[in-house]
Amino acid sequence: MADDLNHPMDGFPVRPLQFDVAKLTASSRLWSRTCPEFSMFVNALGIHVPYFERYLVRTMTKAKTEIESPALRRDMAAISGQEAHHAKNFIAYNQFLATQYPGVARFEADARDYFSARAKTDSLKQMVGFSAGYETFTFLGGMIVLDNHARWFEDADPTIKALWVWHQVEEVEHGAVAFEVYQHLYGRHELYRKWTVLTALLHIAGETLKAYVHMAKVEGWFRNPFRGLWKTGFCVLMLLRFVRAALPVFSRRYHPRRHPLVTQRQNPIQIAWRRYQRRGGDVLEIDRNKMAEIMQLQD
Template sequence: MTTPHQRQAHNPQIIPREKLDFHLNDQDIPRYWWDKSAFKTRFADAMSTTFPVGERFFISCVRDYRERVTDPALQQEIKDFIRQEGQHGMVHDLFNSRLKEQGVAVGALERIYKYWLFDFFRKYASRKHTLAFTAAAEHMTAIMVHLLFDTPEMIEQADPRLAGMYAWHAMEEMEHKAVAFDVMQKVAKVGYGMRILAFIEISVFFPLATFLVMDHMFKVDGMSRWQRAKAWTKGLWWLYGIGGLFTKPSFLGHYLAYLKPGFHPWQAGELGTYKLWLAELERSGDPIAAGQTLRMA
């Protein structure tokens, strides 16, 4: 049984969007499409390799409890969450085909992700545990969304097609950021200890997996050991140095908020640029143009 589920009026509606064209087959998309930076680009590319398998994992973990949900509003949110996540996986599959053409071992990486998430984690961990991991991963994604898309910097620096793809993905992640958490709290009744354990797990797994894949990509790019060392030094400072992406107060406050016993994802509100993006998408139907509106944030 669930407790009554009421979505606050100011929170955005979860809207599955299909058949969006980001022109990912264009041949002129540069290899280093974000700020002409190997580190920034491969940071995003490494995450993209995780999405098709990762989204299927998240869908499976929420679907485990779908039949126990009796509240129609939460049932609809789960349905829309599944459709959105499915679309994310499909679009990133298309983008990942570009990475394959560059020599990135996407197929091998996906087999590794599948083994750890499905063949190992879902086989040996409880359904509550895997759902808690999903909720924690959704929180980490929400933090990245706020960091990268509540300022115009990423949009200004990135190729418009990839900026549009990631902006669309980010806005939809923000729309459904509370679904897995609500199922975890209201249906699965996951305790605080397991919630925090899963949060620690994703805090370790996310950077470790990303960095290992990035190192593979640097080698595929033909970077020498010295070039890789320079890229890592500069890039890790961008992430963890003074004023870095992961040391900003906006990140730390959002990140640590998950530790509060009374935490809920909507306490952080919606993305500040969401209404700009949504208005342009509804007006033009062009997700690339919608992404470019974030320059005006």
């Protein structure tokens, strides 16, 4: 089981957590008081993510019959379990966002239809390739978000903060699985792997920007066009962070387990959160005091 100073991708578990988003109020929609733009960015990003996660589960189920390695089959089952719980929680959170932003229901329906259609028509190679390309950015996003906890999470709604910390820890844990399935089945098709990284990035960027701009309009940020453009710049810069972090992915020798964001040092939040949760700690709400308690377990 991933814990302590072991590599975070070793033996990761499924954690069936359920976050109480039903109690959220309008003041919770920009839930990071430290950085409201970050709140909006991950809110916008998260609208379509659960439907990709369901697509990934279908991909793993379909590909599992082609995989002989017991270790990889175990990891495929674990990623499916983690992603199923992610999807359930984020669909519930999207229902809250839909009460705050009139366009969210349409964006969510479009995402559901898009991934449902792809799951029916994509070949196994397309499903595995797109899943591996997309997981590149959920994995890297996990590292980027956790490494910037103080800048973006310091003063935040305890439930949504807890939801995103859990999600990002687990995205790092299973960040190599889709890649390894692709390598096992289609590793000789290196150019196609790189192409799927680019197509996944374009899809993520397009969906996120569309939702972010809509939310910014609802918040009134564009009443002053200069203010609106300035705040939209945060979304663009975040996507550029993803691009910069993804540069090692285009090396033929790339493997997620060896990405510099994982191997140069483990994020202390990952280490402490995994220890705390494994010992029975309540991770469904994380305020400043709870985070301080969690972080005592990093050493």
